[in-house]
Amino acid sequence: MEEKEAVMVTPGEVLGRSSDVKAGRGAYAALHNNTVYASLTGFRRTIPPSPDSPDQRPAVEVTGHKAHGPVPEPGSVVIARVTKVMPRSASAHIMCVGPKSVREKFTAIIRQQDVRATEIDKVEMHLSFRPGDIVRALVLSLGDARAYFLSTAKNELGVVSAESIAGATMVPISWTEMQCPLTGQIELRKVAKAAS
Incomplete structure (x- = not known):
């Protein structure tokens, strides 16, 4: 000013x-x-x-008119919480850009074609994400004025934390499955490969 x-x-x-x-x-x-x-x-x-x-x-x-926090940019890796899952996309709120938490509200969309790198036509959104899941994703672009477009199409991207129906933090057991430690129930997800 x-x-x-x-x-x-x-x-x-x-x-x-x-x-x-x-x-x-x-x-x-x-x-x-x-x-x-x-x-x-x-x-x-x-x-x-x-x-x-x-x-x-x-x-x-x-x-910004608020204190300056990190801002998602194309190419940055973000942590986001899934808020809604639709047949062709999932909505999310970006919580962190790299290691820093954001101070503003950034809305993002993961489109069906950006969930994984292979068999894109077979992706089912409700078997990849659930509301409340925490995902690691790559910012593809600013998308439209309302939301960033995110991708989870690399091995290290995808769900990093999810809560089971029983309320426990689930454990990844494969690329596509997470298991509830309380009930043993297996739920399908697009799981992020842990950095070794």
Whole structure:
């Protein structure tokens, strides 16, 4: 707000061309069209480059009106809680970007084609996720203005924590199954491979 150009922007809004400006906090550059976009709601600021910087493009950043927390960007790995499972997609709330918890509410969607890398046409969403599951996922893109698109199509991505019907934290027993330690009940999931 200290600048004259206290322009409010929203996620997905164009901030400039990559040839003219570089993406600062709260912004990201899309490589496919060399455009810099806002990744959160806030005020647009242009920061001039330091005189000795080899890159003389000014940085454009979006500073939220709230304290700045981490922001999901294409390529970042996030932890999200599944909120709703539909036939062709699952909705989730992003809780962490990398090791840092987010301060704003970010909504995400895992589409049927992004659940796993093989046999995409056989994916059944209700056998991959349940509401309340905690998933590790990769941010594919900003999606539409309402939600990020996430992918769990790599071995290390998918459900990392799930609660059984009996209320216990389930144990993964294969790529597609988790078991309740109390009842022995097996439930199907798209399980994330634990990092060894």
